[in-house]
Amino acid sequence: xxxxxxxxxxxxxxxxxxxxxxxxxxxxxxxxxxxxxxxxxxxxxxxxxxxxxxxxxxxxxxxxxxxxxxxxxxxxxxxxxxxxxxxxxxxxxxxxxxxxxxxxx
Amino acid sequence: xxxxxxxxxxxxxxxxxxxxxxxxxxxxxxxxxxxxxxxxxxxxxxxxxxxxxxxxxxxxxxxxxxxxxxxxxxxxxxxxxxxxxxxxxxxxxxxxxxxxxxxxxxxxxxxxxxxxxx
Numbered sequence: 001x002x003x004x005x006x007x008x009x010x011x012x013x014x015x016x017x018x019x020x021x022x023x024x025x026x027x028x029x030x031x032x033x034x035x036x037x038x039x040x041x042x043x044x045x046x047x048x049x050x051x052x053x054x055x056x057x058x059x060x061x062x063x064x065x066x067x068x069x070x071x072x073x074x075x076x077x078x079x080x081x082x083x084x085x086x087x088x089x090x091x092x093x094x095x096x097x098x099x100x101x102x103x104x105x
Numbered sequence: 106x107x108x109x110x111x112x113x114x115x116x117x118x119x120x121x122x123x124x125x126x127x128x129x130x131x132x133x134x135x136x137x138x139x140x141x142x143x144x145x146x147x148x149x150x151x152x153x154x155x156x157x158x159x160x161x162x163x164x165x166x167x168x169x170x171x172x173x174x175x176x177x178x179x180x181x182x183x184x185x186x187x188x189x190x191x192x193x194x195x196x197x198x199x200x201x202x203x204x205x206x207x208x209x210x211x212x213x214x215x216x217x218x219x220x221x222x223x
Contacts (some may be wrong), residue, residue: 001166033209037148040198042213045151049207086150090208093166094140094152 003024004087012035013105016073020100022087024068029092032070034063037099046085047072055090079104107131107212109201114217121191127184127201132212133196135159138204141186144216148195151197154186155204169195170196191221 001023030050035043047063087097113125135167141154154175202210
């Protein structure tokens with residue numbers, strides 16, 4: 001299985017730029033996707049195929065990377081962005097990162 | 106509007122079976138992959154099953170292979186997850202999600218909670 005490693009938590013102030021990283025244990029090309037999950041809700045898709053913004057998602061969100069290293073960027077961060085962010089690869093059987101909890105100061 | 110609505114969750118004893126349903130609307134169900142993904146309380150996301158559009162091929166991780174069976178009835182726009190020999194570690198919120206050709210999950214249901222406990 002492809003293991004995805006994410007930093008566990010980040011704390012930023014509104015208006016700042018934040019980058020959330022995801023490292024794959026093997027190359028997944030650009031078959032990496034990002035989700036946002038708020039407490040008590042189902043995950044929602046933010047970015048697919050590493051850098052494509054899902055329809056309806058604010059342009060403050062962007063994704064980059066290929067191979068084993070990927071980044072989700074939120075710029076500027078807003079209070080409503082408090083959530084856990086997951087990466088997911090589809091190079092082989094789907095796996096998710098453990099999630100990065102984003103808190104606002 | 107794409108909608109996925111799960112049902113069938115509940116409290117069951119270890120070793121019991123349970124069947125979840127996923128009612129789909131707002132898209133051509135027969136043209137899409139259906140996936141089940143679970144989330145244990147306070148934990149991350151784990152993929153547990155996928156089925157291709159016509160239902161002829163299914164896929165599972167080792168953690169559930171041989172115990173879970175995914176199926177879909179394209180005439181009823183409904184997917185299913187038959188879970189057998191349930192264990193305490195299967196306790197989780199179970200989501201169904203529409204799979205896209207590139208392997209991401211664009212639409213998710215609200216989830217149904219399965220609790221396995223004596």
